Amino acid sequence: MLILGIAGGTGCGKTTVVNQIVEQLPENEVGVISQDSYYNDLSHLSREDRAKINFDHPNSIDFDLMISHMEELRRGETIQTPIYSFVEETRMEETVPTEPKKVMIVEGILVLTNPKLRDMFDIKIFVHADSDERLIRRLQRDIRERGHDLEKVLTRYQTAVKPMHEQFIEPSKEFADIIIPNNHYNTVAVDIVRTIINNKL
Numbered sequence: 330m331l332i333l334g335i336a337g338g339t340g341c342g343k344t345t346v347v348n349q350i351v352e353q354l355p356e357n358e359v360g361v362i363s364q365d366s367y368y369n370d371l372s373h374l375s376r377e378d379r380a381k382i383n384f385d386h387p388n389s390i391d392f393d394l395m396i397s398h399m400e401e402l403r404r405g406e407t408i409q410t411p412i413y414s415f416v417e418e419t420r421m422e423e424t425v426p427t428e429p430k431k432v433m434i435v436e437g438i439l440v441l442t443n444p445k446l447r448d449m450f451d452i453k454i455f456v457h458a459d460s461d462e463r464l465i466r467r468l469q470r471d472i473r474e475r476g477h478d479l480e481k482v483l484t485r486y487q488t489a490v491k492p493m494h495e496q497f498i499e500p501s502k503e504f505a506d507i508i509i510p511n512n513h514y515n516t517v518a519v520d521i522v523r524t525i526i527n528n529k530l
């Protein structure tokens with residue numbers, strides 16, 4: 330199994346890049362694991378208390394479960410991936426079965442910050458976009474898709490997203506083998522990563 334880890338700040342375009350990489354590859358050969366699925370289960374907290382959590386700190390992620398799932402996939406076992414709701418801000422009761430594939434892509438803001446998870450990656454990629462670009466994209470996406478309003482996005486950006494980006498995410502860039510500039514759609518970089526995967530397949 331070839332495992333790619335793809336990190337980068339919120340709104341840099343990780344999900345978009347992964348979708349572009351995957352869309353021209355055989356479906357049964359490539360799988361994707363998103364760090365977002367592994368936010369801690371907060372169902373024991375009220376909605377109000379869940380909203381106070383710092384979702385950009387590494388402690389908000391259940392890395393133990395994520396790592397043990399990656400180990401199971403490497404052993405050829407199917408895992409039950411948690412489903413996370415950004416609207417409810419907690420893990421759902423349902424899970425989705427995820428089968429091991431020849432190539433697994435693991436994406437998320439913090440995936441290069443955890444040494445044990447990082448060591449499982451054969452290729453480490455960091456997607457870069459400038460912070461103003463990322464904030465604009467995040468505003469549009471969170472209001473459109475994640476049920477947030479302008480004030481919530483901006484408050485969260487100032488209190489958690491920006492400081493955690495500077496403390497944890499940006500420094501994790503140093504572990505990357507490849508940095509993809511993504512202020513504009515970068516089809517050349519996507520093609521290069523796809524070629525690497527195709528060679529493996």
Ligand SMILES: Nc1ncnc2c1ncn2[C@@H]1O[C@H](COP(=O)(O)OP(=O)(O)O)[C@@H](O)[C@H]1O
Nearest residue numbers: 339340341342343344345466470511512513514
């Ligand atoms: N290169 C790009 N140029 C303009 N918009 C982009 C680009 N890449 C992604 N987007 C848009 O920005 C938003 C956030 O992208 P997404 O892939 O969800 O980022 P991430 O997964 O890193 O948070 C989405 O609405 C997406 O369509």
Ligand SMILES: Nc1ccn([C@@H]2O[C@H](COP(=O)(O)O)[C@@H](O)[C@H]2O)c(=O)n1
Nearest residue numbers: 338339340365384385415418437438490
């Ligand atoms: N309940 C939550 C959980 C997380 N977030 C934000 O998601 C961002 C990471 O996801 P990307 O797709 O943008 O990489 C992270 O910055 C969290 O602040 C949230 O808003 N609500």
